[in-house]
Amino acid sequence: MLYNTKLVLVRNLAKFVQMKEDKIKFATKAIHAGVHPDPTTGAIMTPIYQTSTYVLDAIGVDKGYKYSRTQNPTRHALEKNLAALENGKFGACFGSGLAAIDCVIKMLNPGDEVISTNDLYGGSYRLFTTIYAKYGIKFHFVGMDNVSAVEKLVNTNTKLIWVETPTNPTLNIIDIFAMSKLAQSAGAMLCVDNTFATPYLQNPLDLGADIVMHSATKYLGGHSDVVMGALITSNEKIAEEIFRIQNSSGAITAPMDCFLVLRGIKTLHLRVQRHCENGEKIAHVLAAHPKVDKVYWPGFTSHPNHDIAKQQMRGFGGMISFTLKGNQMEEAHKIVSKVEIFALAESLGGVESLIGHPASMTHGAIPKGEREKTGVVDSLIRLSVGVEDIDDLIRDLKQALN
Numbered sequence: 263m264l265y266n267t268k269l270v271l272v273r274n275l276a277k278f279v280q281m282k283e284d285k286i287k288f289a290t291k292a293i294h295a296g297v298h299p300d301p302t303t304g305a306i307m308t309p310i311y312q313t314s315t316y317v318l319d320a321i322g323v324d325k326g327y328k329y330s331r332t333q334n335p336t337r338h339a340l341e342k343n344l345a346a347l348e349n350g351k352f353g354a355c356f357g358s359g360l361a362a363i364d365c366v367i368k369m370l371n372p373g374d375e376v377i378s379t380n381d382l383y384g385g386s387y388r389l390f391t392t393i394y395a396k397y398g399i400k401f402h403f404v405g406m407d408n409v410s411a412v413e414k415l416v417n418t419n420t421k422l423i424w425v426e427t428p429t430n431p432t433l434n435i436i437d438i439f440a441m442s443k444l445a446q447s448a449g450a451m452l453c454v455d456n457t458f459a460t461p462y463l464q465n466p467l468d469l470g471a472d473i474v475m476h477s478a479t480k481y482l483g484g485h486s487d488v489v490m491g492a493l494i495t496s497n498e499k500i501a502e503e504i505f506r507i508q509n510s511s512g513a514i515t516a517p518m519d520c521f522l523v524l525r526g527i528k529t530l531h532l533r534v535q536r537h538c539e540n541g542e543k544i545a546h547v548l549a550a551h552p553k554v555d556k557v558y559w560p561g562f563t564s565h566p567n568h569d570i571a572k573q574q575m576r577g578f579g580g581m582i583s584f585t586l587k588g589n590q591m592e593e594a595h596k597i598v599s600k601v602e603i604f605a606l607a608e609s610l611g612g613v614e615s616l617i618g619h620p621a622s623m624t625h626g627a628i629p630k631g632e633r634e635k636t637g638v639v640d641s642l643i644r645l646s647v648g649v650e651d652i653d654d655l656i657r658d659l660k661q662a663l664n
């Protein structure tokens with residue numbers, strides 16, 4: 263049965279779409295959805311269609327492609343693959359995660375209001391407050407794990423609820439279903455930044471979201487070699503708007519990058535599984551370490567949003583943050599400089615483990631008082647746990663801590 267399914271999958275995309283409902287499992291979709299052997303050569307890998315334009319058969323007669331800002335076959339394959347992974351109907355890829363977010367905000371009008379979380383990814387916060395606030399769009403930021411606090415901000419101008427879960431760097435979990443009910447009652451769209459969870463662990467569209475956003479730079483690409491963003495939706499009207507803005511503003515991604523992300527996604531399920539396993543082991547090692555104070559990892563039953571994490575996610579991911587007893591910035595600096603396998607760098611989601619110090623890196627521009635309100639204290643260290651051998655990762659962290 264599986265063999266037959268696969269044959270159908272690789273031979274005929276249209277049939278795949280029909281068969282998709284409930285039947286095809288994630289790993290099979292990751293490898294096959296959206297891609298099919300190249301009709302001219304049989305190449306199993308989607309070619310990199312490095313072309314700007316397409317020759318017409320006659321005026322008004324094309325093969326589905328006219329100009330590569332509008333659409334490109336390599337990008338198209340990736341967009342279909344991403345839509346399948348998120349259980350959506352339409353996907354659109356952009357030059358970066360922020361370009362994808364920018365597209366969503368461009369659907370709004372002056373006077374519209376957006377509610378988002380107060381521990382939002384820094385780049386999203388900067389886009390909202392320094393670019394779009396001056397066009398008359400109003401942004402509210404609130405601790406979104408408190409549903410009633412969000413509800414209080416909803417009014418007739420609310421047009422978008424922007425959720426990011428788990429959040430960065432303190433791994434708060436926001437109840438997507440509860441937010442979708444609020445958005446529905448307000449007649450607003452709900453968009454979820456699903457970068458940290460990946461579609462392998464969480465599918466916001468199934469929980470009532472209208473749009474899913476990804477920084478494909480992170481786990482989807484997975485190999486720290488590309489910057490890309492994506493939007494996925496099942497709503498035809500929203501999809502039309504997304505494609506109109508994508509084509510009109512032109513923040514598209516390149517065919518080579520689409521090839522890299524398509525290739526990365528073929529192992530997404532394997533990688534995220536291992537990110538989760540390694541993450542769990544490291545979270546427990548840190549929690550038992552005498553120098554460590556708090557460990558932020560949604561898999562702990564003591565995590566304030568653990569129950570929601572368990573409901574809406576299929577695993578707890580590879581992102582972990584922790585603080586040190588005594589809360590000294592100097593101590594945190596020592597640790598991030600002493601690790602040998604963990605690399606000191608921004609970003610996340612690649613096969614290699616990264617370590618970061620938010621107070622002096624990603625959150626360095628935020629005043630101390632402000633950043634501390636969301637848990638970004640002086641000794642907070644963030645890990646993107648990679649897929650190296652767990653024994654080596656634990657040994658590395660222990661030697662750095664000691």
Ligand SMILES: *Cc1c(COP(=O)(O)O)cnc(C)c1O
Pocket residue numbers: 358359360361383385386426430455457458476477478479480489490491
């Ligand atoms: C990295 C990131 C973004 C921005 O994506 P880019 O690809 O860097 O533009 C947005 N949201 C989250 C949660 C991220 O981690």
